[in-house]
Amino acid sequence: MIWLGVLCVLLAAALVVYVTATERQMRGLSASLAQRSREGQRLRLAFPTAGARALAREANGLIDEADDVRRQAVEERRVLQENLASFSHDVRTPLAGAQGFLQLYAVADDDVERDECVAAAVERLGAMRVLVDALFEYAKADDGSRELAREPVDVAAVVSDVLAALYPAFAERGWQPEVSLVEDVVIEADGEAVRRIVENLLANCLRHGSAAPTVELHATGSEAVGSEGAGFVLTISNAAADLGALDEGRLGERFYRGDASRRAGGSGLGLATACSLADAMGLCLLPSIEGDRFIVTLSF
Template identity: 40%
Template sequence: MGLLVGLVAGFAIGAAMYRREMRRMARFLRDRPAESNARLGVEVPGGASRELARAINAQLDAIQSERIAAMAKTQEFQRDLSSLAHDVRTPLMGAQGHIQLAMEGTQPADGERHLTAALQRLDDMRGLLDQLFAYARANDPDRTLDLEPVAVQPLVAEVLVGHYPEFEERGWEPTVAFDDERFTLEADRTALRRIVDNLVTNALRHGAGAPAIAQHGDRVSFSNPISRKAAADIDPAKLFDRFYQADDSRGKRGSGLGLAVAQSLARAMRLRLTAELDHGRDAGEDRLVMTLEPSA
């Protein structure tokens, strides 16, 4: 009888301790500030309590990681808005200034010069809005792409012909070398053309020489020489980020959206677009190489 009473008493004490422990854990979760780094400890020995505490702490770790990621995305979005505001304001203010000077000028030639400059600023603004529209479309989850085998070499040739005046102005002659002239990628033709056009446009704006486009196996590479200074400023890991520009002053033409559009379209078609710097031994040999290939 004494043994039975002892067992009952021990069970009752243990149950009371566990109830108190559960209440303590519930109070910890209820009163814990959302931004706190505190984790749940165990005051009552036992495998069940430790297992429960580990599970709760794992969930708290996951929630904290999600919160940190959300904060980082918010900060990135705020930086992007600041960059966009700068890019929008600059050409508008420039156009406004030139129009005001044209209205105040007394010489017709001066007025014409200022109006021409204002039109150029407005054209830059139109280009930025076009890129914003393209970026929004590329990231539209409701957009459908018509995937089919697309012959890449004729499409590349078509894009290069469209940029012929710009190449001629620079005295550049791009090279195209395909191991297989019938090479195809499973893609939407319009989207793939946009990717190629954006890569060629990037080479024209920031390159130091004619680009070389080559196909080996299932990969197509777009390579162009760049200056050592440009190579030092470029971060390949950020090259496809929206609004990224290696020039922090943002004084060069371009929105920083062209490569982001290309990356978004590539992902939508299950293609992989990557960038790397190829450093040569001699001055002027640095090259920016972008590769397009099917995702693994």
């Protein structure tokens, strides 16, 4: 019986050692998790039991996910700072030009020269205002606390109104947009927000397009207009130059304007504002490139 007592003592001692080691490892894992999750370091085990390995594996997975999120946030901040610097330069350029013409106005010799200086200064201040207004509109669209109205909106009527307002700009270029709109497409949305989306998309056509846009509003699939559950798509597309220089994955990103050749006009916020407004209303806005055409679809 002595050997049985000795065995029991040894088993009890082994159990105490096991529990003590496990407790120490759990405390070590807890301390390491608090530190390494901040630093992105993976956990390692000193006493690798099956349960401890499973815990460490799950913890390391969470650490890896958090590290990916941190890296993405750092990259997004870098891109944002870069784009803000570019946007600031675009604002300063017309401001500096206006200041220069006002200085020339002070030393001009005759009224004709002074009138030319004033006109040039006003033109550059107008360009700066376009950029500032675009930033303001994007800030409003991206404001998560902003409450948009929910009211019946006749999509075809909104598109027609915007096209009519922009007719002089299209006529100046000799463009005749191709328009095909089904009627009686009424959605629950914010009317002003829908109008802003259409305005921004058509303004992009005028600013960057090389030919008149095509505007289509049609039912998806075989659903009949007015039937329950019918879906609709508004498509605005136009031919444009240098589309190969654009990163299709970044279309709709704030301040994104592609290469320097496309930075002569616009703020890089028009499409981003449209995307934010569509998302806030639960609509799907998708920009894409097909050959030499820039296409934006808005699904209801």
